[in-house]
Amino acid sequence: MSALAVRAGVPLGPRTTLGLGGPARAFVEARDEATVAAAFAWASAQGLEVAVLGGGSNLVVADAGFDGLVVAIATTGINERPAGDAVHVEAAAGESWDGLVARTVDAGLAGLECLSGIPGSVGATPVQNVGAYGQEVSDTLVSVRVFDPVSREIRQLAATTCEFAYRDSMFKHHGRHLVVLAATFALRPGGEAQIRYAELERALDGAPRDLARVRRAVLALRRNKGMLLEADDPERRTAGSFFTNPIVGVAEAEAVAQRARSLGITAELPRWAQTDGRIKLAAGWLIEKSGVTRGMSRGAVGVSRRHALALVHHGGGTTASLLALADEIVETVHARFGVTLRREPVLWGA
Ligand SMILES: Cc1cc2nc3c(=O)[nH]c(=O)nc-3n(C[C@H](O)[C@H](O)[C@H](O)COP(=O)(O)OP(=O)(O)OC[C@H]3O[C@@H](n4cnc5c(N)ncnc54)[C@H](O)[C@@H]3O)c2cc1C
Structure with a gap:
């Protein structure tokens, strides 16, 4: 890691999908985990509050902006390893969520296909236990690698300890200062999609449930509801x-x-x-x-x-x-x- 690059007064609106809100008092882009730790240490020395930014797709920023340090997570890397009957896929927090889903669908790994088309980063998905069309990340999440800014340690948390519920997890409450660095999912090689959502079942209309077809069906349903971010959509913000x-x-x-x-x-x-x-x-x-x-x-x-x-x-x-x-x-x-x-x-x- 090179010297910490802290920028002042960075507009946050363009970094959110709503395109609204004022600037961050201080801003760091973290392309590696050491920068995440260094940014928290810097903010602590300055007495500043820290907020962690992913893709800004679940975020409303006040017009006055955020009077603290924003750490934008831009870490990358995905690796796969066999684990019994499953394949464990670990993705860095800054990876695009839908990029990960598309990659697992292409690789024939079942478990994330119904979560196609959700914007944002991998690291944010455990925070609100992202879900859609009958699937939630907690269904397949095995563990979450986190940075604890209080102890300054990196820890691996088993998914069973994350208190997942509908659009909720411990990260929103007592664990809200933990930074997700990576998430590991257990996916089924060669598995068929499990369809648990009546609207998706109807859209498939009895067609075979191969992962690519399910992904296409989910994307089509999302597009019809304005739940897919597309550059030419007048309602994209x-x-x-x-x-x-x-x-x-x-x-x-x-x-x-x-x-x-x-x-x-x-x-x-x-x-x-x-x-x-x-x-x-x-x-x-x-x-x-x-x-x-x-x-x-x-x-x-x-x-x-x-x-x-x-x-x-x-x-x-x-x-x-x-x-x-x-x-x-x-x-x-x-x-x-x-x-x-x-x-x-x-x-x-x-
Ligand atoms: C068109 C559209 C459709 C959507 N559809 C769905 C849907 O079907 N289901 C669903 O559940 N959500 C949906 N969302 C909401 C959103 O996409 C998800 O919540 C997504 O996971 C947010 O990711 P992000 O990286 O953009 O997070 P951000 O908006 O950047 O951050 C959201 C929160 O997570 C925290 N956070 C972000 N990254 C980390 C990290 N690495 N560690 C710790 N905390 C972090 C932030 O501090 C903030 O509190 C949709 C949003 C849009 C715009």
Whole structure:
């Protein structure tokens, strides 16, 4: 590693998929693990808070920016090794997530194919236990290599200790200062895709479930919902789903269903039983049935034309206006159904 290159006042907006937000007071790009450690040591000496940046696809940065050091993880490297019936694939945190998925699909390694088309880096995927179309990274994750800025040690954490849940892990709570350096997945060579999502099953329409076909089907579904980042898409400035699907008790789910019926909504409330007995509701359904329409705009920000859960930035907007729109949606859904939606992306700055 050469001398630590710290830059001042680096704009963060262009480093997020929303394209919003002010600058970082200090900024380091870490192309190797030693730079990650050196950056934390530098910030500690300066008394600065540190935030770790991947692809910026699940991030909202305040208009005032972030008053600390941003460490952008740009480490690379993927290696594969046989492990019994499986192949263990270890990828550095800075690798593109979808690049890794495409590579494993090409290699005939099953386990990540339904997570095709999700933007961002490998290192961020354990943080919110990234998931889509019936798969979550925790299904195949074996271990996570982390840097602990407090002890300044590098450790290997077994996936079983990461407290994975729906869009959640220990990295969001008590482990939130741990930096993910690499993630190792156990994949099945020659394995067929396991389809656990009705919409994907319908899209495959009985066709053989080879990994490449499943990847194509997932990408097509995502494109239709505006959940694929494409340079020529006028709604490309987004953080994907802006709200998580609420998970509520059985009685609360029934109360929401009754409320919907009493409001004259004939469509049945979508709900999925969770392994812990609670019920997952569809945030997008609640938003639309509250009267928030797809394509609705508030100046330079709005709701995607293809998915009520995705907020989009049309250009020239502010984070304040995006958060005001999000608050408006939360209040509207709460007033209609009594359910409080939670924001999915992480917010940096005031
Ligand atoms: C169009 C679109 C579709 C999406 N679809 C999905 C989906 O289907 N399912 C889903 O789960 N998500 C989805 N997302 C959200 C997002 O892509 C994922 O959460 C992704 O994993 C974020 O990766 P990132 O590298 O961009 O993280 P960033 O946005 O850079 O960071 C997000 C959080 O993770 C932390 N972080 C990042 N890297 C590290 C690291 N190495 N160590 C520790 N902490 C780290 C950051 O500090 C921050 O708190 C979507 C987003 C978009 C824009």
